[in-house]
Structure formats: structure tokens, C-alpha cells
Amino acid sequence: MKYSITGQMAGLCALSLLLAACGDSPADEAPVTEAVAPVEEAPTLADAVTNAEGPFAPKDDCGALYGFDSFRGQLRRAITFQNVDSLAALADPAIKLDFGGGAGVDELKKRLADDPELWGEMGDAIALGCAAQGDTAATMPWIFASLPDGTDGLSTYLVTANDAPVLASADAESDSTGTIGWDLVKLAGDGPAADSEFIEVSTLDGATSGFVAEESLRPVSSYRILANRGDDGWKVTAFLTGD
Template sequence: MMRNIFFPLFCLLSVHLMAQDELYPPAIEISDPTLSKFLTELTLAVGKKDKDFILSHMDPNVLSSFGGNGGIDEFKEYWDFEKEHTTFWDELENILLIGGAKYEDGSGSYSIPYTFSDWPNEFDAFEHYLILGTHVNVRSAPSAENSKVLGQLSYRIVKLNQSPQDNSESESQWFNISTIDGKLTGYVHGKYLVSPVGYRMVLTKSTKGWVISSFVAGD
């Protein structure tokens, strides 16, 4: 079920690196009203699972994977788009909730989320994650029960120490992480972690307005 989304809280966002190992939430900063309008409409389309809106605002050569040739038919097949169980809506919602970077140069291209477009080069994108949230608990074990809170982190880039662990009781994923300075190591629930090479969307300004030109993950 679609979570409540308030567009001004997450969109169009500039990243401020306050310290070497911290990536703070971006501030709303976008100069093109057509992009703001499109992202608002896109957010509403996600809430309604409006397939017609998505398909009518898609580049004919949209890229869905790095191993494919692109195109709307390939997109439909890749995402099982016509089926009820498609995960496309969840992935797009997550991207919109994270938010994008600032846009003011009129380049005609916009990437979202900012964890992809503005990720600091000094942190390997496959070995680091962003903790998305404030006062996120770092625990002594991969469980919210019977584990000690070792500390809390807010919008911090952290190093991933191992693959996610399945919690048999909650069926959730936990990650073992460390802060860049190595002063805190523990487990963080996966819902608070964002990979810079996760799904991202590139929008392109065409003659008919903004369209989705790619929706991919990986490198």
C-alpha cells in the first residue's frame, strides 16, 4: 500500500557534505517548474499505480537493464509491468522518497535519487551505503529484540562489512556496518540503508515534456 508522500519533503534536493563521512539530506533547490510539476504528477501516478501515465511519459528507447537493448516492450517484460505482482511501483516509490539532487543548469537531464547522482567518489559505491534517516539505531545483533543499541547515526555514509543477514523471526534483512572512522560497528536494519548503485531513474526533457529515459540498477 502506498505510503503517504508529501512531495516538498523529499524532492529536488542539493547535497551538502558537512564532513567527509556524512551525506546530509538535500535541501529543496530546483529552478525548472516543469520538472517540479512532472515529479509531482509522477508521485501521484505511483500512488494510483497509473500504468497509462508511466507508459505515456516514457522514452521509446527507455533503458531497463545494462544487458538489454532498451525500448518500452523490453521495459514491460523486465518489470512484468502488466501483472499485479510487479515490483516497479515499490522501487519507484523508494526512489521518490529518497529524493533527487538540485537542478538549475537547464541541462535537460535529471537523475534521482541523489545517492546515485551526488555520491562522493572517495567512497566505493559497492562497499558503502547511506543511512537514510535520523537517529537510526546501530545494534549489537541483527535483531530489534534482545540486542543492545550501541549508538545512533543520521544520514551517515557507512562501510558495509558483510552481506545482509536474514532474520528468521522477522524475515527482515540486517546489515553489519562500520562508521568510516571505525569507532562504531554493529547492525542496521536494511530499510534505513540506501545503496548508491541501487535503482535510479533518469529523466530527459523532450519536445513533449519530461520522460523516463532509464530505470536501472547496478553499474
Template sequence: MRFAHARRVGLLLVAGALALQGCNRDDPPADQLEQAVTETVDEIEETPQPDGPYAPRNDCTRVAGASPFLADIRSAVSARDTEAFVALAAEDVKLDFGGGAGRDQLRAMLASDTAPLWAKLDELMTLGCASDGDALITLPWYFAQDISADPHTGMIVTGTGVPVRETAAEQAPIIAAVSWDVVELMDGGAGTSGFAHIRWQRRGAPASKPTVIEGYIDATRLRSLIDYRLVGASRNGKWRIISLIAGD
């Protein structure tokens, strides 16, 4: 189950070894390898992050044991390995607000490779991770942030520079662009146009531009504030999924 984590470490070492070609050949091999790996890690850490106040971030790398735990989750999700995923959940994992809980119910929710929950998990794997102390992590990252919006109409725009159009049409004029921010869903949904009617409170808008933008946005770029989230906790030194739930 630690294959994904081990693979990343292996790739990092390979990258470091390849980078030795650029090191000073007069240095001892161990020093060359350390230099190469350090430079490779620096390059990875300097990779630009998406723009926007709620763009995915990973705060969980600082939490002991969280990174291999998340690697195991990603591996199970990628492989659609139900038993591997269920094994990472606590026996009393919470699954809904009606009393649904436990590994058997989770297993039933992942009964086939096309079960809808797999797609939700795929999405969760891309949305960052927030930490709360040394024993609790939350995916997506934004769910652990202080967001002052109605949880039922608040939506995260999942992308950078997503256009807001004047009307619900692909050819309509673009009146704004939103990057990983919260918008308010109007009129209850997207209808048949594929566009959702939204209102956006623009941050730091120049005096020459309106503060509140109302328009239409590609509905596939919106994710509810209370869509699925995964909470993991360390219990007696072992990380387990303690909640996988949507709604409120």
C-alpha cells in the same frame, strides 16, 4: 496527468484563503490573498529537512518544467497507472545494462499492481531529486552526489537516528545512531536476524568517541548506493524518463 500538481496548487490557494482570516481586513482582497499565500509558502519552505549528509533534498524545483513532470510521475506511481507511467518514458528508455530498453519492456515490468518495480518507484518518490543544469534530473538525490564508497557494499541509511547495536539483536546495547549517511555492508548481508553487519565512518567524532563504528543495524533501513535510480531529461522542450535502472 497533472492532477497531483494541480491539487497541490489548489490546496495552497485554499490554505491561503483560509489564512485571510488572520490578515488585516482593511487591506484590499487581492493584497490579502497575496499576503496569505506568501505566508503559507514561507511556512512550507521553512519545514525542517531530515538530518544527515545524504538526507533527501529537492534541487529540481529550480528547473523549468521539472516540477510538473515529477508531479505526473508521482501521480502515475500512486495510481499504479502503467500506461500513464510508460507515456512519460522516452521510446528508448534504458532499463538495464544488458541492452534492455524501450517502452514495451517497461510496460512488461509494470504488468500488475504488485510488480516489484512499483515498490521501488514508491521508494524513489521519497528520496529527493538532484538537477544537472536545466535539462537533466536524477532521483534519488544522493545518487548525483560525490560519494567515495564501494558501490557494491556502500549503503545509505534511510532514516534519522537509526540505532547501531553491539550485536544482531533488538535488545542489544546501542553504540551509535546514524542519520542519512553511508555505511559499508560487511559479511554480505543480513542473514536471518534482520540485522546487517555494518561499518560506519563517523563524521566529526569528538576525541572521546571512536571514529569508526562497527555494529549491527536494521537491514530494512539500508538502501544500496546503486539501487534503482530514475533519470529524466528535457528533449525538445518535453521531459521524459530516459533511464530507470539498478546496478552498475
């Protein structure tokens, strides 16, 4: 392809005008935007479970249940993407939602719209393992169906960390008397204050006691998912908290 002298001159003129309009001095240069460090996402309960070690670390007893892995995968995706229609399709039409008569898919949708944090509660329940009851029933998290006999579900917590510090008082600066990991603890004293960051607890055998950060404790009676397999496959039959 050939270029004419006239065309080249026109191009040079146009370039000159462009440089003049934008400015060629340092003061006229576009400001340099500083690189923004990526925001680190807070660790999730699923992250903590990955390398969990302790007497009550989550287990998965449901992998061998017919069709359960596929069902759980679909359930996990629905929760991850907060897809209410996909979740509804995996729920029993009469899904139980509380102990006061709350039930049904429409009520589930309403509660998720009113309180989006429930999506996280469902995700945590799945992350904490699964207990099988026979061939057609499953409970998530695993611990809810695996409590030692005589355990009071309303006053018992699961430590959700490998090395949660046990402190001498309800103060982050107080001395640590040791650590506790993936064990069950019960309330000690009068129970936690409403705004307390630390809860006084002791292990079920009483061998270890002290204050543990609330963020490392999950009530065993907290939200759980119950699922059953019927003629139309696996369905979520209950999403409950309390005892």
C-alpha cells in the same frame, strides 16, 4: 392532508405484523457489530524523508529546472495510481531498464506487470530527492548523483532513518552502542547473510560501526530514475538498479 381512521388502523396493523415477524425480545434483536479499529498503514519512505536530518538527508536540487516540477508531479501521480499508460507517456520510447540491453516502453510495461513492487521502487526513488545535472538532466534519488569521490556504490548503503540503532550484534535484544541517521555506511565483515535482519556496517570514516536493521538501509545502487529534457519536454530515460 387528512388521514382516515381506516387508514390509521391499517397502518397500525401493518406495524404490528412487522414487529411480530422481526421479534421484539432481546434474543431476537440483531447482533451488535463491534467497531473495527482502522488499520494503520506502515510508515513509508516518503514519511521518513519529511523530517530527515543528517549529513546525507535527501535534497531537491531540481525545483528550478524548467518544467521539471510539473513533470515530476505527473510522474508521481502515475506511480501512486499505478497508471501504466500515464507512466508510458512520460517515458522515453527507448527507456533503459538494465545493463544487459533491456529497454523500451513495452518492456517497462511487461516488467511492471510481472513485478508490481517496481511501482514502490519508483516511488521511493522520487521520495529520496533529486539531483540536477545542468539544465536538462535529473537523477532521483539525490544520493546516487551525490556520492563522495571514491565511494563504492555496490557496498555502500544510505541509512533511511533519523535515529537507527547501532547494535553490538545481529540481535534485536543486543546492546545499542548509539544511533545513526541519514548517513552513508559501508559493509563490514563478510557482508550480510541472505536471511539476515541486521547488517554489519561502519560509517565511511570508520568512526561508528555495528549492526543496523536492514529495513533502515537502502543500497545506494538501488533503483533510480534518470530524466532528461528534450524537444518534447521531460522524459524518463532510465529506470535502473545496480552499478
